[in-house]
Amino acid sequence: MTVSSRARQVHPVVIAGGSGTRLWPVSRDTMPKQFVSLLDSGRSTFEETILRVSGQGFARPVVVTHSDFRFVVAEQLAGLGVEADIVLEPERRDSAAAIAVGALIAAGRDEDAVCLVLAADHLIPDGDLFTADCQEAAAAAAGFQRIMLLGIEPTGPSTAYGYIAPGAPLGDSGAFTVERFAEKPNRETAETYVAEGYRWNSGNFVFPARLMQEELSTYAPEVLNAARGALEAAVRDLDFLRLDADAFARAPRISIDYAVMEKTRRAGVLKTRFRWSDIGSWDAMFDVKDKDAAGNVLEGAVSVLDTHGSFVRSDEVLTTVVGLDDVVVVTTPDAVLVTSRERAGEVKSLVAKLHAEKRPEAGQHHRIHRPWGWYQRIDIGDRFQVKHICVKPGGILSLQRHYHRAEHWVVVRGTAEVTVDGAVKLFHENEAAYLPIGCTHRLHNPGKIPLKLIEVQVGSYTGEDDIVRIEDIYARN
Amino acid sequence: MTVSSRARQVHPVVIAGGSGTRLWPVSRDTMPKQFVSLLDSGRSTFEETILRVSGQGFARPVVVTHSDFRFVVAEQLAGLGVEADIVLEPERRDSAAAIAVGALIAAGRDEDAVCLVLAADHLIPDGDLFTADCQEAAAAAAGFQRIMLLGIEPTGPSTAYGYIAPGAPLGDSGAFTVERFAEKPNRETAETYVAEGYRWNSGNFVFPARLMQEELSTYAPEVLNAARGALEAAVRDLDFLRLDADAFARAPRISIDYAVMEKTRRAGVLKTRFRWSDIGSWDAMFDVKDKDAAGNVLEGAVSVLDTHGSFVRSDEVLTTVVGLDDVVVVTTPDAVLVTSRERAGEVKSLVAKLHAEKRPEAGQHHRIHRPWGWYQRIDIGDRFQVKHICVKPGGILSLQRHYHRAEHWVVVRGTAEVTVDGAVKLFHENEAAYLPIGCTHRLHNPGKIPLKLIEVQVGSYTGEDDIVRIEDIYARN
Structure with a gap:
């Protein structure tokens, strides 16, 4: 060169x-x-x-x-x-x-x-x-x-x-x-x-x-x-x-x-000659998107009636608007925002308010990304919690232990290599592993497709901080 | 007499x-x-x-x-x-x-x-x-x-x-x-x-x-x-x-x-002299409720900023409103409605539209009530579905069989009496039952407190119509 x-x-x-x-x-x-x-x-x-x-x-x-x-x-x-x-x-x-x-x-x-x-x-x-x-x-x-x-x-x-x-x-x-x-x-x-x-x-x-x-x-x-x-x-x-x-x-x-x-x-x-937006608000996002005949941007599971100039977006939860103009409605599995396009810039203040109210949704996503894949809570109640866990091919969760909960893992897709107190075993789709309280365990996806499993936690405390990490390939604390 | x-x-x-x-x-x-x-x-x-x-x-x-x-x-x-x-x-x-x-x-x-x-x-x-x-x-x-x-x-x-x-x-x-x-x-x-x-x-x-x-x-x-x-x-x-x-x-x-x-x-x-409302719309409901200092009715997991004269209600999902007046926002785990108090009477037309669009949320609740208790879906994906099931004390599900799915039941509260191909066994909290495809099975809560379990279905088809009812104490078809 x-x-x-x-x-x-x-x-x-x-x-x-x-x-x-x-x-x-x-x-x-x-x-x-x-x-x-x-x-x-x-x-x-x-x-x-x-x-x-x-x-x-x-x-x-x-x-x-x-x-x-x-x-x-x-x-x-x-x-x-x-x-x-x-x-x-x-x-x-x-x-x-x-x-x-x-x-x-x-x-x-x-x-x-x-x-x-x-x-x-x-x-x-x-x-x-x-x-x-x-x-x-x-x-x-x-x-x-x-x-x-x-x-x-x-x-x-x-x-x-x-x-x-x-x-x-x-x-x-x-x-x-x-x-x-x-x-x-x-x-x-x-x-x-x-x-x-x-x-x-x-x-x-x-x-x-x-x-x-x-x-x-x-x-x-x-x-x-x-x-x-x-x-x-x-x-x-x-x-x-x-x-x-x-x-x-x-x-x-x-x-x-x-x-x-x-x-x-x-x-x-x-x-410069190129078009540009910092998409710094939902209104700015609305501006850069194509509109339908009613001037709306509708994305995902959305249905509206007599609504114009509005931005309505939902990942999964059916979201409906009746008889409103120029509004912004954004729905995620755990939070809904309703505002006007004009006031969309104030969402930052809302998030500050939610932080002050100690709402976890203020800063934390429903789906939590980790180096090995992601998980999301799908249910929680007294003495139990249910999570959907996805492990990338080759992904390995830390070797860990819980003091307050047992876990049931039902594999619904792919293959899991599960280590429990040193013993290694493979679990295929439609098979379930049981992890008693206090056991040392590790989850690994040894396969070529994502591993999905449903984790049912049962115990007196199901918080994220009941994890003792013994070993972690991603060098996390 | x-x-x-x-x-x-x-x-x-x-x-x-x-x-x-x-x-x-x-x-x-x-x-x-x-x-x-x-x-x-x-x-x-x-x-x-x-x-x-x-x-x-x-x-x-x-x-x-x-x-x-x-x-x-x-x-x-x-x-x-x-x-x-x-x-x-x-x-x-x-x-x-x-x-x-x-x-x-x-x-x-x-x-x-x-x-x-x-x-x-x-x-x-x-x-x-x-x-x-x-x-x-x-x-x-x-x-x-x-x-x-x-x-x-x-x-x-x-x-x-x-x-x-x-x-x-x-x-x-x-x-x-x-x-x-x-x-x-x-x-x-x-x-x-x-x-x-x-x-x-x-x-x-x-x-x-x-x-x-x-x-x-x-x-x-x-x-x-x-x-x-x-x-x-x-x-x-x-x-x-x-x-x-x-x-x-x-x-x-x-x-x-x-x-x-x-x-x-x-x-x-x-x-007559008594007060009365047919609470025939969310606006009528708003009218009969006590308002806060901003003239709002806020119920459940709700946070608003600079919002007045509005009715905001959510069962679980954090629902927020910024800078709007006189709106109605109602959130359930599977559907969100956003409208104005003035237009709230048109929700009936929205529901008709949703029926025409064949949205199950139009007529069906997230939580499905049955004579023995209730269930609700908490997750669904390719070849699997997860439900939270609650059986009342004494409740008995029909004796049934599925042709396309196996089921894993993890008891998270109470005690389940599970019959599989004629064999009866008790499962306590933190125990899991497995029901292979095609087995004849029945779930019974023999106890004094509600039975709660997480059901993980795995199979090629998880629709409600893959149930062959062999016997039902509630005389359902």
């Missing part, structure tokens, strides 16, 4: 650590919106983002995510057949630290690397335009030594986004200097911005890795030092690069906008 | 056969609103109705219901410790036939009997006023030989009820002749009616049994003949009196209003 061909490759840094409460109840802390199949493609926005930067012209992606999401990131990458560097943040320190880590990793690969920083939870329907715009931004970033913002052409006077006023042209492409940044405006101001040719600030960037380091060094040296320290002391954990917690904790919690962009003299903006 | 004391006793006839789709999804064909615990008392309106007529001055109630509801009627009566004659209609033939049956049964007990016909799905909060009004109505019915309607004082110009214009006073009590009946009016007309002292037609009556027979004989002889024939050929079935299907089918489908009330010269109306 020649230096010039390497220089043309853009190094994608995908920021996938957000918690996305504004699309509750589908998006929750334990499985935020970037990993959920919300699009008509059936893929998550993280998957779409990865696919978008997996073609020609892009280097191996760097994914920066929170430690909690490492297994879902690995699983979705594997599902796409894409290899990436997965970097785990021990805690959230806002975007400046994450971007600093990405820039340092890219620079470590190639000191002339150009980075493309992308949020994992945005929607960009136009793949080819996106790629072309990124190449232009990369050329401008390298050629004019600029941190280029991808500036979206407004489709209306949105009050949900920050704006960028383009300044002087950089060469004869779509690149410009930045005249000024403008915070989220009110409606009237937004209309002025749109009339004056301002662009939406998408929060996606293209920059030479070295330039970003220089600017961080000038305007936010603590961020850069913390990122460097966290990377130097990072440890490999399975397929993940786990940043050093102590070093990373020294990074100030600050966004890249405040840390660098509003101070640097090297900001630029590309007038 | 003297003749005079017998004459003072009123014979309650409780009409409990309706299907109540307007309170869907809580009320459905398989368990309509009159049997559902919808009130703050925790009791069903059927139970409240029975309690209302179980005190001094009332004879043993006659309950006329549809054959499908016989076990829930028997169970709720038993729960109250009240004995009643339970008469089963083989099919619905509207109110004239049901009332004719009630009148004939009362006359069979005492030829001078005075009947009180009550709908099982109305709400009457003022028990003492109700009893006093009934005694007055009974005295007027007997003394003036009238079919007395209980005429409710309007609380507003409702367009949901028919009206009665009182005529000349009958004696010096609250009884009057009927000047005319008026159908459900529009708003303007309703206001005139209220101003002119009209009363709401509650559809509840008090009459001498003999007089009702005479009037039926004059104005609707086919109804009377069908009722008489159905009673004469009725058969005892367990504790029920099952009307003869062929004879009963000859009764015209007609309401008592059209069959008798609008023709007879012997109608009367009592100006």
